[in-house]
Each structure stands twice: as structure tokens, then as C-alpha cells.
Amino acid sequence: MADNADGPRIEELHADLNAAQRRLQLVLDAAGATCGWEWDISKKRFVADALFAGITNQDPVELADGVSPDRFFVSIHPEDLKRVKIAVAGIIAGSEVFSREYRLLRADGGYRWVRASGRAIRDAEGEPAKFVGSLIDITEQKRVDEQLRIAQSAGGIGTFEYIVGYGTISVSEQLCRLFGLHPNKMLPVRTLNGLIHPDDKPVIDLTRPDELQSEGNIEFRIRRASDGQERWLARRGEYVDDIHTDGRRYVGVIFDITEAKHTQESLREANDMLAELARESLRERDRVWKNSRDLLVVIDTAGVFRDVSPSWFDILGHAPDKVTGSKVIDAVWPEDRDQAKSDLRKAAENIHTEIEVRMTHEDGSPRTISWMTSREDDRVYAYGRDVTVEQQQKVALEETEAQLRQAQKMEAVGQLTGGIAHDFNNMLTGVIGALSIIKRRIAARRTEDLDKFIDAATSSAHRAASLTHRLLAFSRRQSLDRQSVDVKQLVTSMEELFQRTLGEQIELAINVAAETWKAETDANQLESAILNLVINARDAMPNGGQLTIETNNVAFTEADLAKGETLEPGSYVVIAVSDTGTGMSQATIAKAFDPFFTTKPIGQGTGLGLSMIYGFAQQSGGHARIYSQLGMGTTIKLYIPASHATGEQSAFEKEEEAILPRGKGETILVVEDDDSVRMLVVDTLKELGYRVLEAIDGAQALPFIEGKGRIDLLVSDVGLPGLNGRQLAEIAIAARPALNVLFITGYAAAAAARAEFLAPGMEMITKPFAIDDLAQKVTEMLKPSNPR
């Protein structure tokens, strides 16, 4: 009965033992276990290990023994449940692979992430018989993934994986966002490529799907699907061996580089622009260098050519590469080298210089080059122009100009001759006419009233003499007989002459300041100048008017005189002749002092009047000025240096009172080559009671001079054939140191200024001269008070 009693107990023990054994087994299993499960599809039975039981909060013993398959879904997060159920349904219906990630609720209320990987095991008919697999806790991995996701999201970095040959690409959420796509794990490659700018490289190049992608980094533009914005993205990645197939996977990241690209782009543009500018200026420089027709050279401070432009060949004939490296001085024309050395130094020391130097052409001839240099640091840049031809032309031009001047002079001489001929003919007519009347009267023995004709002839001849004087004054070769002249008296004495000249239509006013100084000038010339001005004034007033003659004093200091003024500072007597006539335009004023300028019809004047006055004033050390406006009349002022001599009588008064002196038998040697002049002089002197020796030239005169005979005075023409008057005089004085000499001259070229020509004891008288003047001069020189 004990058996019966023990039966159930033994069974219990057996059961306990079994259970213990199983537990032991399970513990052992657990050591290397994997959360595995086995789902028998046909038997609808589910078995799982202890770890699976633990992770899903189920009784391990129950699961080990086998339970209903719906226990697979225990503890799955409600939100994930449907997905898992569909996937499981797929496996049961024939899908091969199961792979899902989902959340399992934990006992403490939280949840863990697991990945369930499984597959269907098929029976002989190929129908799914069992569904086996295991869970892996991927919570930690998920957390890392999450961190990675956040990092990617924060960093804007998208990731992808691509298996070579496939049409799809697995992508991260962030990658989808970069492309403006809805988050998705798997995308057709073309979806991404379709957003990429057609000119840029695609993410994955599908034109050769079976080949490896270029592993390099690429950058491309995309049109973001969400907002159409264009962005720049960069791809980086590398190939890894695919675990599941024998193929390769391309794993990479994509990130936004728009900002960097824009910065880069604007930098590049700026760079390009700069580079282009630089290139352009370089090209321009090159063009200038290559195409310059002038020489461009670079010289170092040692005077060696560093570079020369191709134009060197055209201008100087040497190949530029032969010149480069040679010494500058060797290229210079030998005669110019000394100068060139100092020029080179100058160019090296100064920033800018201009140098003209001859260089040697390849053919051995010189070329004149005008250089402009510019120094920068230790280089001298020089620009050279060939001025050889220019200089030749300049010389030719100067010759032509000289020829032209000569032609103009000849023309002027012609004009002058014409004018003088007119005036001279008038005067000669007076002389010849009067002489022929006198001749006829004498023949008819009607000698009464002859004086009238003689006076007329004399007057005409004097006028002719005054004309030649004026001509000489104009040519400034008339020697001025400067002395102190009382201008007040001179002007006043001329009043009657003015009245006669002006006629009744013109009112004359003479306004002479009482304090007017005396002037240092030639009285005759001054008289002539004033008369000339009065006549001009008259001619300017054909319908009458007022003519005013004033005298005054003026003193100029340095400060009073404008720059370029010809007057020297000092005291001047001013003689002003004003009319109320037609006046002159500025153009006329500008030319009024030019020789031969005249407003009168041709043949009615020499056009020398004002120019002679100007010449006279200048020669006196003064000046002449014109003040005029058209229709407002004209004032011409003569500035004559004031004289500081006092009490001297004017030449005029002296002349008036001249009494012909008589000689006392003194011996005078007359040397004159003109027979008529010599005869006149000799006759006059003899008449005056002198003893006279005659000679035609120096050769005839020398015997008298060297002889023992008495000679008290030598009267000689200056322009003698052979020995001239001055040379003769020197011989004479050397032989007879006490001898005085009186020169007669018609054209005292050498005697423009008396003082330079005449030594003490020498005097001069100008042809034509009045016999009285000659007598006066001779007497004066023979006075014992005037010894040599």
C-alpha cells in the first residue's frame, strides 16, 4: 500500500527533479544564450529561452515548455505592435527574412529597444515550417544612434550607405532634411540625383551602375525639394566591404557647405577679378613693351642693360637679346661717352632725368636718342626717342628760316628804298630846281633875289640830311651827340614851327611844366622826334582837333617798374604828344613801333617815323610808349633820361650865335678819298686861313706824317681804302703824340657810341655837315686850351 501511498509522492519528486534539471539546463543555456526563439508554424507552438523570457517579462519555464505563439508579442510597445505583426504575418506567409526594431516594455515601466532578426525555415515543400530568431538589446546602440542622430542633426550632417549595383540608397533623416525630403530610410538614388544641378556630379553616378563610384570628395548644388532653395552640399565617404554580399558598400556623409561655398565663391570671384586685372595689365605692359616704336630699356645701377624692348632692333639695329646684359656705355657713340657717364650717374641718382645722347647704330653711324629716365629702387627705366631725323630737320628749318629772314630783309630794303626815294626825290627836286633857277638867273645876269632860291635849295638839302640822320638813328648806328638839353626851351622854341605845320584846323596847346628837368640826349634828334610826333598827330586828325604837348618829370624806382620793362630805374623827362584824333586799335599799337609799319598810303611815308622815334628813345637810354583807343585819340610819351648838368647852354643857342673863326696859318692834313668832299673841305679850310696838305688815302698821307713838316691837325675820313682812318690816326699819334684828329664820317659803323671810338684829342663830324660846323670844330680843336 506504501507504493500506492508513495506513488504520487515519487511522481512529485520526479517532477521536481525534472524541473530542477531543466532549470540547471536553462542556467547553462543562459550562459551562452541569445534571447532566442523558435516558432513552430504548423504546430502553432512558441518556445523561447530564459533571456527572451527575462527581456519580455515572462516566465522562463513556461516559455521553455512551449506556449501559444501570441506570446511572441508580449511586452511590445503598443505603437510598434502593428508593424511587428505585419512583419510576422509576412514571415508566416512566406517571407524569408525578418528584421525589425521595436520597443519592449520593462517591468519598471520604462522600455528598451531591441532588434529582432529572424528567418523562416522551410519544409520539404518549401512551405515555411518554423520561424526562428533572436532579440538583441540595442538600447545602448539606440542611444548612441540617437546621439549620433542629434550630432548629425546639429552638425547638419546626413549619412548614407549605398551598395554597388543597387538602385536604392539607405539614408539618415538628416540627409533627407538636407535635400528637403520627408524623412525616409531608403530612397531611390534617382530621387537624390534628380534634385542635383544637371551640371554637377550626382550623389551616386548611375550611368555605370556596376562600377565603383569615385571615392573622392564631391560638391554639388541641389534644388531643395521642400522650398526650392539652391544649396551647396558636399559628399565625403569611402568603400567598405559589404557583410551580406560579396559586393562593396559606399558609406558616406553629406553636409551643407552653402555658406562656405558662397564665401569661397565671392573670394574666388574677387580673386579672378584681381587675377584678370593683373593679367590684363601684364598683357598691356607686354603690348606696350613689344609694340613700342620708341626704345624702352631697363638699366641697373651698375649701368648694365637688364632688358631692352624689341624696338631696339628697328632703331639701332642690334638684336635686343644681344644688348641685354651689355654695358650701357658701350652702346653710346664714342665722342659722347664722357658726357654719357655723368648722365648715367645723374639718372641713377635722380628720380627723373632727361638726357640726349648719341648711340651707335649697328651700321656704325650715330643716332641721336632723347631719353627720359625714371628710377625706381635699383632700376632705371628709360624711354628713348630717336630724334636724329628731327634734329636734321631742325637744322634744315633753321637754314630755311635764315633764308626767309634774308628775303624779308631784302624786301624791307626794297620798301625802305622806295620810301626814301620818294622823300629824297622831293628834296632833290627842291635843290635841283633852285640850282637850275639860280643858274638861269646868273646866265641872264638877274642876280637879285637869288638868296631866296639858295635858301630853298639849302633847306631841301638839310631835310635830306636829316632824313639820312633819321635812317641812321633807326638803324641805331647814328652816333648820338648826347648833351644836356633844355627840353622846355626846345619845345617852346619849336612852337612857331608847330603852328605852321598844323594849320588852322588844329588847336595847339603847349603845357610845359616849369620844373621840367634837362634831358641827356641829342637835341637835333629830340627835335626831329617831337616834330615827327606832331606830324603824326596832325595826320590822325584830318578833321581838326586839339594837339597837346606836355613836358614833365618822372622818377622810377625798382618797385615802379613792371617785370620785363625796358626802363631802368631813374629820373626821366617825359614829353607827351596827345591828339584827339582817330586813335589806334590794340593791334595797331602792338605794331606801331615796327619798322615800315604805316597806316598811310604807300609812297606817302617811309613807315619809319615811330620806329625811328622808338630807336632814338632806346638809344638815349629811355623809352617810348603809346596810349590810345580807337576814336579816343592817342598819347605818345617819350621818356628821356634826365640830365643833372646845369647851366650849360644848349647846342641850339650856340649854333645861332656862331661866328666863323679865322685860322692863323696852322697846317692841317686832310685825308679824304672822295674828290668833291676833299675839294670842299680843302677850299673851306684854305678860305678860313689855314695851310692845307691833301692826301687821297693813308699811303699818300704817311709821308707827311712821317716827314718833318708842321702838322697841327689831322682831318681824316674814317672809311678809307687801305689803311682806314682810325689806323692812320693811330700811326699819326704814334709819330706825333700832340696831334689832334678830327674824323669825318658818313656812316660811323664803328662809332655808334663816340666814346668807344674816340681817344682823347679826337673828335668826329658826321657827313653831310655844314661848312660852318666844320670850321667851328676845327677852330675849337686848334685852340691851345684843347691840347692833346
Add this chain to the structure above:
Amino acid sequence: MIADTTDLNELERDALTELVNIGVSRAAASLRKMVNKEVLLSVPSVEIVTRRSAASLIGQRESESLIAVQQQFDGPFSGRALLIFPQSNGLSLVRAIVGDEMQEAELLEMEDEALAETGNVILNGCLGSMANMLQHSLKMSLPDVRRGDSTLLFDAHNSSRDASFVLFLYINFSVRERNIRGYIAMIMDLPSLEKLKQLISDFIERVMNETD
């Protein structure tokens, strides 16, 4: 194409992908039997697009001309199914299936036949099991092989006439260490597509209830 696929919600797309996977798994199993080698087939992505999009989608990707096995299907949802390969991939698949022993000339000779047979297995397996899962059956026509560009295959130039859509599946094959890519396209009109969507919803419902 995002817009094209939004007519299925996430769960429906999951379910459709799963259905397709069941289909290709069966097809792979059938292939395995044929070649006695490991054949892996996976469908990583499913899209519903217009015919024109489908044409340009393959056209953009494949530079060479295409070869396709085509079968009409008729049932609760009807249309035309195409298994499409780039021509060289098609030949690779045939080579993978018939083995390396066959001469190139022979291979070319029987290419169409072999392709038609392979295509028939895959398409039948795929569509048949899908229909099965949806508790319906489809009548499949005999396969024929077509060559040409994607526009020709999808009659894309005529697609403006009717509002037909393409259920477009990318397939990655791995046969005998060869990676082969291909596409399955199911061209359906809108009513068929609506019907399919309805059937998917039903399927999800069923799955949820079954395992509760």
C-alpha cells in the same frame, strides 16, 4: 514622387512592402529550386508613380536598353506586370540560372525562353502570393519577352489617355555571387489601385485580429 506615394500611409506601405517581400521570397524559393543555389531577393522600396514617371525613372537610371518579361493579370485588381532588367543583367540572370556550362551561342539562343520562364516564376510567385495573402486569386497570362526603352515598355507616350499608375518595386537579386538589379512594375488603372489599397487595409485588419 513623394506626392505619388502619400496615398498609402506608413503602415499600408509597410504592409505592401511585406506583401511584396512575401511574393519575391516565394519567387526566390522557386528560383532556388531551379538553380539549386542560394538566391536572395529583397525589395527595399515600393513606390506608386505615374507611367510617365516610371518610364523616366528607369530611363534616367539605365543607359542601356531594357529587356522585360510581361504578363497580364486579372482579378480583383487587374493590369500588366513587368519584370525589367537592363539587357546585360538579364543575360547574367539567365547565365546564373542555367549555369556556366552552357556555351555563349546556346545561351543567346535560349535567352528569351529562359528569361520568360524565370520571369514567369518570379512574377507568378510575387503576384500570386500577394493575391493569396490578400485572400484573392489572380489569373496570369503567358509571359512574353519585350525589348526596348522604358517609354516603349510603359507606353508612356500614351499615358495621358488614361489615369493608370505603376506600382513600382526595386528588386535586388543576389544569385551565384552575382548582383543583379531589376524592377517589377505593376501597371494598374486607378480603380484597380483603389481596390488594392482596400485589400491591404483588410489584410492589416486581419493580421491584427489573428494574432490578438
